[in-house]
Amino acid sequence: MEQKFRAAKPDPRILILQIIVMSVLSFSFGNWTAVILLFVAVDVLIWIFFDWRTSAKFLLGYFFVFFLQQLLQKIYIPVLSFLFPMFLMVIIRAMPVYMTCGILIRKTPMNELMTALRKFRIPMIVLIPMAVMYRYIPTIRQEIVYVHESLVMRGLHSSVWKIMRHPVRSIEHFIIPLLFRSEKITEELSAATLCKGLSLERERTCCTDVRLEKEDFLYLFILFIAVGVLIYVNTKLYLF
Amino acid sequence: MEKNMEYPVLKMEHFCFTYAGSESPSLSDVTLTIKQGEFVLLTGKSGCGKTTFTRCLNGLIPDFFEGNLYGNCCVWGMDIKNHEAGDYSQFIGSVFQDPRSQFFTLHVKTEIPFTSENLGVPREQIQKGCQEAVNVLEIKHLLSKSIFHLSSGEKQKVAVASAYAAGVHVFVLDEPSANLDEEGTKQLFEVLKKLKEQGHTIIISEHKIHYLKELVDRIILVQDGKIKEDMTGKEFSLKPSQWFFENGLRQIDLSAIMPTLPYKDCFQNAIQIRAEDISFYYDKKISLWKNVSFEAGSGDIVGVIGKNGAGKSTLFRVLMGLEKSKSGKIYINQKYAAKGRRKKHSFYVMQDVDYQLFAPSVLEEMLLGTSKTEEEKKKALHLLEYFGLNPYVSTHPSELSGGQKQRLSIALAYMSNADFLYLDEPTSGLDGQNMLLVRDAICDLAKKGCCIFVITHDYEFAAQTFRSLLIFKQREQVVRVPPEQYDPKSLYQIFQINKGE
Numbered sequence: 001m002e003q004k005f006r007a008a009k010p011d012p013r014i015l016i017l018q019i020i021v022m023s024v025l026s027f028s029f030g031n032w033t034a035v036i037l038l039f040v041a042v043d044v045l046i047w048i049f050f051d052w053r054t055s056a057k058f059l060l061g062y063f064f065v066f067f068l069q070q071l072l073q074k075i076y077i078p079v080l081s082f083l084f085p086m087f088l089m090v091i092i093r094a095m096p097v098y099m100t101c102g103i104l105i106r107k108t109p110m111n112e113l114m115t116a117l118r119k120f121r122i123p124m125i126v127l128i129p130m131a132v133m134y135r136y137i138p139t140i141r142q143e144i145v146y147v148h149e150s151l152v153m154r155g156l157h158s159s160v161w162k163i164m165r166h167p168v169r170s171i172e173h174f175i176i177p178l179l180f181r182s183e184k185i186t187e188e189l190s191a192a193t194l195c196k197g198l199s200l201e202r203e204r205t206c207c208t209d210v211r212l213e214k215e216d217f218l219y220l221f222i223l224f225i226a227v228g229v230l231i232y233v234n235t236k237l238y239l240f
Numbered sequence: 241m242e243k244n245m246e247y248p249v250l251k252m253e254h255f256c257f258t259y260a261g262s263e264s265p266s267l268s269d270v271t272l273t274i275k276q277g278e279f280v281l282l283t284g285k286s287g288c289g290k291t292t293f294t295r296c297l298n299g300l301i302p303d304f305f306e307g308n309l310y311g312n313c314c315v316w317g318m319d320i321k322n323h324e325a326g327d328y329s330q331f332i333g334s335v336f337q338d339p340r341s342q343f344f345t346l347h348v349k350t351e352i353p354f355t356s357e358n359l360g361v362p363r364e365q366i367q368k369g370c371q372e373a374v375n376v377l378e379i380k381h382l383l384s385k386s387i388f389h390l391s392s393g394e395k396q397k398v399a400v401a402s403a404y405a406a407g408v409h410v411f412v413l414d415e416p417s418a419n420l421d422e423e424g425t426k427q428l429f430e431v432l433k434k435l436k437e438q439g440h441t442i443i444i445s446e447h448k449i450h451y452l453k454e455l456v457d458r459i460i461l462v463q464d465g466k467i468k469e470d471m472t473g474k475e476f477s478l479k480p481s482q483w484f485f486e487n488g489l490r491q492i493d494l495s496a497i498m499p500t501l502p503y504k505d506c507f508q509n510a511i512q513i514r515a516e517d518i519s520f521y522y523d524k525k526i527s528l529w530k531n532v533s534f535e536a537g538s539g540d541i542v543g544v545i546g547k548n549g550a551g552k553s554t555l556f557r558v559l560m561g562l563e564k565s566k567s568g569k570i571y572i573n574q575k576y577a578a579k580g581r582r583k584k585h586s587f588y589v590m591q592d593v594d595y596q597l598f599a600p601s602v603l604e605e606m607l608l609g610t611s612k613t614e615e616e617k618k619k620a621l622h623l624l625e626y627f628g629l630n631p632y633v634s635t636h637p638s639e640l641s642g643g644q645k646q647r648l649s650i651a652l653a654y655m656s657n658a659d660f661l662y663l664d665e666p667t668s669g670l671d672g673q674n675m676l677l678v679r680d681a682i683c684d685l686a687k688k689g690c691c692i693f694v695i696t697h698d699y700e701f702a703a704q705t706f707r708s709l710l711i712f713k714q715r716e717q718v719v720r721v722p723p724e725q726y727d728p729k730s731l732y733q734i735f736q737i738n739k740g741e
Contacts (some may be wrong), residue, residue, distance in 0.1 A: 005363075005367050005370075109345065109346075109347060109349075109350040110344070110345045110346065110350060111345060111350050111353070111354065111357055131344070135344055135345070135346065138346065138388065139340070143595075146590070146592075146595045147595050149562055149588075149595075150588070150590065150595045150596040151598075152562065152583065153560065153562070153583065153586065153587065153588040153596075154596065154598070154608070154609060154652075154656075155583075155584075155609050155656075156598065156608065156609055172598075173598045176598055176600075177594060177595050177596070177597060177598055180594055180597075180638045181592075181594050181595060184341075184594065185340070185341045188336065188338060188341035188342065189341045189342075189344070190304070191300050191304055191305075191325075191336075192334070192336055192341065192342040192343075192344065193344050194299075194300065194303075194304055194324070194325035194326060195298045195299070195300065195325050195328075195329060195332075195333075195334040196329060196334075196344065196354055196355040196358055196402065197326045197329030197330070197355055197358035197359045197406075198326070198344070198358045199324075199326040199358065202326065202358065202359065202360055203360050204357050204358055204360060205356075205357050205360050205361060205362060205363060205366065206357055206363065207350075207353035207356070207357060207363060207366040207367055207370065208363075209363065
C-alpha cells in the first residue's frame with residue numbers, strides 16, 4: 001500500500017475564514033433566535049467533524065449556560081444578577097468561536113496550516129511562535145496532571161481552605177515545577193526544531209498540495225448560504 | 241548536496257568549549273576526527289561532556305547553546321563558528337533522549353516529512369523520501385497514529401525516519417535508549433543495524449552500551465571534557481568488567497552480571513500491605529489486570545516487571561491511593577485502607593523527578609510540609625550528608641544532575657517517614673556510578689524497614705536490588721514471587737539475558 005499524500009479538506013484558509021465569520025456574527029447578532037441558530041449550525045459541524053458525543057456535550061453545556069443566564073435575569077440576586085449574566089453572555093457568544101477553532105485544530109495538520117498561512121503572506125516570525133503554541137497546548141495539560149499528582153503525594157495539594165489561607169504558597173507550589181518543566185521542554189523542543197531545519201529565512205515546502213479545490217468552494221458556498229440565512233433570521237425572525 | 245567523501249564528519253583541533261555562565265570548560269583541548277561511515281559511541285560518566293560533542297555536531301553550539309570556544313571545530317567541512325544548526329540539517333539528523341520533546345507536529349505522517357519541508361525540498365522528492373523511510377524502517381502501521389499514542393521505541397523510530405526521509409548522511413543520537421524498555425531497545429538496535437548496513441555514519445552518546453556491542457566500530461571514552469581513550473569496538477568489548485566499574489560506566493556484557501540478593505537479613509513484618517483480588521480497567525470489556533492478590537512488608541524490595549502498557553504504573557497509582565481499584569480491597573497492617581490512608585503511608589518517586597521538586601533550595605525541599613523545627617532541620621542535614629548531597633544544601637533542586645535528583649527524592653522519602661516507597665524507573669538515564677548510588681540508597685531505606693516497589697527495565701540495576709517480584713504477564717495476569725520463593729537467577733530468563741554470550 002502506498003502512502004497517501006492528500007491535503008486535508010476543507011482547506012485551512014476556509015476554516016480560518018469560518019472562524020472569522022462566526023466570531024463577527026456571534027458577537028454582533030442582537031436577535032436570540034439567530035444566536036441560538038448560529039450555535040446549532042456550528043454544533044452540526046462538530047457532529048460532522050468530531051462525533052455525536054462531543055456535539056451532545058456542547059449542546060448540553062450551551063443550553064445550561066443559556067438558561068442560567070436567562071434565569072439570573074428573571075430572578076434578582078444582589079451582585080450575582082448584575083455580574084454573572086454578563087459573564088455568561090460572553091460564554092454564550094464565544095462558544096461557537098471556540099468550537100470553530102476546535103474544528104481547525106482537529107482537521108488541519110500543522111504543516112498544512114503553516115503553508116496555507118504563508119500563502120496569506122503571514123511572516124515566519126509570527127508563524128513559528130504560533131506553531132510552538134499549537135504543539136505545546138496538548139503537552140501542558142499532561143504536565144499539569146503530573147504536577148498535581150506530585151503535590152497530592154507530597155501532601156502539599158491545595159484544598160480550597162488551604163488556598164484561602166496561603167494563596168501565594170499554593171500557587172508557588174504549583175507554578176514552580178510547571179515552569180521548570182516548561183522551560184526544559186521548550187528548550188528541548190526548540191533545539192530539536194532548529195536541528196530539523198525550521199528557520200526564519202528558509203522558505204518551507206509542504207508534502208501535500210495545499211490549494212483551493214472544488215470541494216473547498218462548495219464548502220464556502222454552503223457557508224455563505226448559512227451566513228445569509230442567519231443574517232436574515234437576525235433581522236426578520238423573532239421567536240424570543 | 242550529494243554525499244561528499246572529502247569531508248570528515250567532524251574535525252576538532254585543540255577545541256575547547258565553555259557554556260555561558262559556567263566556570264569550567266565542558267570540552268577542553270579536544271583533537272578528534274570522525275570519518276564518514278563510522279559507527280562511533282561516545283560514552284563516559286554523566287556530565288563528562290558527551291552531550292556537548294553531539295551539540296557541536298548538530299550545530300546547536302555555539303548558535304543555540306552559547307559559550308566561549310577556542311580552537312577549530314568543523315562539521316561536514318563547515319566551521320561551527322560561522323554556521324547555524326539549520327545549515328547542517330540536510331547532512332546531519334538528530335535523535336534526542338526525550339521522545340516527548342523532539343517532535344514538532346502531532347502526527348506521525350506529518351512528523352516524517354517535517355525536516356524535508358523545512359529545508360524547502362520539492363514536494364515530489366519529499367514524498368519519495370517519506371515513502372522510502374517508511375519502507376526501510378517498517379513503520380507503515382504507525383502512519384495514521386498520533387505522536388502521543390506511540391510507544392517509546394516507536395517514537396525513536398519515527399525520529400530516525402524524519403531524518404532518514406530528509407536524506408541525511410549522519411545520524412547523531414543523544415541517549416536514545418534512556419526511556420526505552422527491552423522491546424524498545426531491541427527496535428532501536430534493529431534500526432541502527434539497518435542504518436549501519438546502508439553505510440550511514442552514526443554517532444551515539446549513551447550510558448547503556450550493552451545493546452551496541454555488535455555495532456560499534458569505535459568508542460570514545462570522555463572524562464572531564466577530555467578524550468580519555470579512543471579505541472576500536474573489539475578492544476572495547478574485551479575490556480574486563482572492572483574497567484567499566486572504575487570508569488563509572490554501565491556494563492557491556494549483561495550476562496556477566498550475576499543476579500544476587502542485596503542483603504540477607506530477614507525482617508519482621510512491622511508494616512505490611514495486602515491487596516485482595518484487586519482489578520482495574522479503563523474500558524469494562526478490557527481489564528488492565530484482574531484479581532491481583534499479594535502481600536509485601538518491611539524490608540522488601542519488590543521488582544515490578546512487565547512490558548510497557550501492561551499496567552504497572554496504574555497498579556502503583558492504585559496502591560498509592562491516587563486511583564481506586566474497580567474491585568477488591570487493599571489492607572495496610574491488616575486494616576482496610578481507603579485511598580486517603582494509602583496516600584498517607586506512601587511516597588512516590590516519579591521517573592521524571594522535576595515534577596516533584598517544589599522548593600527554592602535542596603534543604604527547603606527536605607523541610608517542605610514539615611513543621612521546620614530544629615530537630616527536623618538536623619534530620620534533613622543528616623540525611624543530605626548520608627546521601628552525599630551536603631555540598632548542595634542551598635542549591636536549587638533543578639540544578640542537580642539526574643542521579644542527584646533521584647537520591648534527593650529517596651532522601652525525601654526518608655524525611656516523610658513513609659512506610660511504602662514507589663519508584664518508577666529510578667535509573668533511566670543514569671551512568672554506572674550513579675546507578676549504584678541510587679541502588680545503595682534504596683537498599684538502605686529497605687534495611688530501615690521501608691517496603692519498596694520498583695518498576696524497572698534496567699537489568700543491571702535489577703540484578704542486585706530485588707528481594708521479590710511482581711510480574712505482569714500477558715492476559716491481565718499478575719504473578720507474585722514472594723521473598724521466600726525468589727531466586728535471583730530467574731532474572732536471567734525474565735530479562736532475556738543470554739548466559740552463553
